[in-house]
Amino acid sequence: MIDVETLIDHVRTYNPKSNSEKIRMAYAYGLKMHEGQTRHSGEPYFTHPIEVAVILAGQHLDDATLITALLHDTVEDTNSTYQEVTEMFGQEIADLVDGVTKLTNIELSSKETQQAENFRKLFLAMSKDLRVLLVKLADRLHNMRTIKHMRPEKQIKKAQETMDIFAPLAGRMGMQWMREELEDLSFQILNPEARSSIIRRFITLRSQTGDLIPQITKDIREALSAAHITAKISGREKKPFSVWRKMEEKKQSFSRLSDIYGFRIITDSEEDSYRALGVVHRRWKAVPGRFKDYISQPKSNGYRSIHTTVSGRDGKMVEIQIRTQDMHEMAEVGVAAHWAYRDGRQASNQFSVDPVEWLASLNERIEGSDDHEEFFEHVKLEMFADQVFCFTPKGDVISLPRGATPIDFAYAIHTRIGAACVGAKVDGHRVPLWTRLRNGQSVDIQTAVGQRPQSSWMEIAKTGRARTAIRRALREEHREGFVKLGAELARVALEHVGKRASDKALSTAAKKLGLPKKEDLLAALGSAEMTGADLVKALYPELLHDQSGEVNQPAGRIVGLDPEQFAQPAECCQPLPGERIVGIATRGKGVLVHTIHCEALIDYEDQPERWIDLRWTDGKGAPNNIATVEITMANDAGVLGRICTLIGEQNANISDLSFVDKKPDFYRVDIDIQVRDVEHLMNVVTAVEADSDIAQVRQTKRQPVLA
The missing domain is CATH 3.30.460.10 (Beta Polymerase, domain 2)
Structure with missing residues (x-):
């Protein structure tokens, strides 16, 4: 672990006016906060922030970036707070540390859709100050250099995440050396045999040719x-x-x-x-x-x-x-040149770009995507893309990724030009729309009134901007027909399980599936993006299969208790399998199990010795866990009976029922339901909520019972 004076001496070589005292203070604060923490290698944890700072100092970056590197894990992993960092180091550094913390908390290695949404968050976080991303990239580089100390499955996860996201981001930032090193370190984990093979062939080539x-x-x-x-x-x-x-x-x-x-x-x-x-x-x-x-x-x-x-x-x-x-x-x-020092002065390189303008241009190139997967596709395309430069007939330069076609060129000029495109001339010669453009070519787009984007263009277009515009236009053109077809498919699918495709049911299903409104659901059904089974599963999952084969182990058992302890669920929050839980040791009552967000836990904050870390076993058990739901329903004949039937169809049992409020037009009823786990409860709630005579369904919280 290098000492603070060595770091300061290095910084002074490129920035004589560096605030050495502030760097010393950050070093001492970080060392104190991380005291007692170790890395997977067994080294003191603070060696990591120091190495991150050294990497950034190697790029001649400013004091604020280096201090952020020294402090970047304090708020996340120690007792340090944003307020304390602000008081000691100022608002700028506190905001940078907070930005790095938020980036760290974005889980990028997950399902594609979730990954895309997290990528949006990443771009939002880095848009406020790109130095946040510089620190995160250096953090990832050092972690990859020391990745061998992690578990094999963790190594693969981190390496894939680095290859997919952080390496191309470094390249998009213009830090090609970092991109190459991140790629090579990831390659060593993901495909060690291939890497070794390449190295052996280089050795053989040297022996043959010198x-x-x-x-x-x-x-x-x-x-x-x-x-x-x-x-x-x-x-x-x-x-x-x-x-x-x-x-x-x-x-x-x-x-x-x-x-x-x-x-x-x-x-x-x-x-x-x-x-x-x-x-x-x-x-x-x-x-x-x-x-x-x-x-x-x-x-x-x-x-x-x-x-x-x-x-x-x-x-x-x-x-x-x-x-x-x-x-x-x-x-x-x-882009980091904006904060770099040269000959003791900041940002003196005439070719450095304004990071705000650069980020704005990047966002402009990936704007307009309607859904998360499209956004993710566009970002990866733009980050990996090499460029070609072509000219309009007026001599304006259009920058496009390698492999782009006249369709991409047309949409790069304007969406209206792209939509009306009927042909193209390249260097004066008419060419097919699938022609790949090359550097320096002049492209003239021919348009016609009434022309609409063709579905075949999806195979031709390469840029995210063009593909998004084409996909949106095709959806709008066919949407009305898809909605009509989807309505019929929904009716048939729900009638097959004895249910009706009411507006309320379709709206509830759309909400469950993350769609804005029922028309979007119907359009997805009509365009085959979703099936009738998906609709039924969203509303009535228990009707799709026989539950007799689902109980594979006694789920609901709690892990973390001593042999002599027994547990019972707290009535205030009614914890269910699948929820995060914590135990509170009581006198004479064993351990009361609460959900991690239960308000009653506030009363035990000053009694940490009573807290017990617990978790549920995996698997699906019998429906013997009680959950209370409050249902607001229309005061009409047969409604209550229909609701009880719906609950029974979801393989849940009603153990108690009481009327909370009776009005001429509506009832409010508390129903105790026996369910397997929290997922089972959500299925019951969705099925009930889909009924046209139900105004609201919510899980109730009882008054805390203190031990």
């Missing part, structure tokens, strides 16, 4: 020197994951793969960069279609460089990047 890197570097240096161009030249083998990805994409073996070597030429000026390109192309044969000029057309994150691939020594294809020193420094830190 180390080509210094040889090719010497060739480039001699060619540039002859043209009187001063430049720094470096070369390297591509990272194992980068090579593996190319092999997978191109379906080629290692021996047939080109450009497994990469070289970089750093010149003194932009003019020298273009002169160096001329020298390289005169000396070696350029590979067609592999030239990109990001100097004249920079990427949105500020990245500038010339990329070309040539056939070098012994016919080996090599990728060469040419840029100036300023461009190189920007390429190393990306």
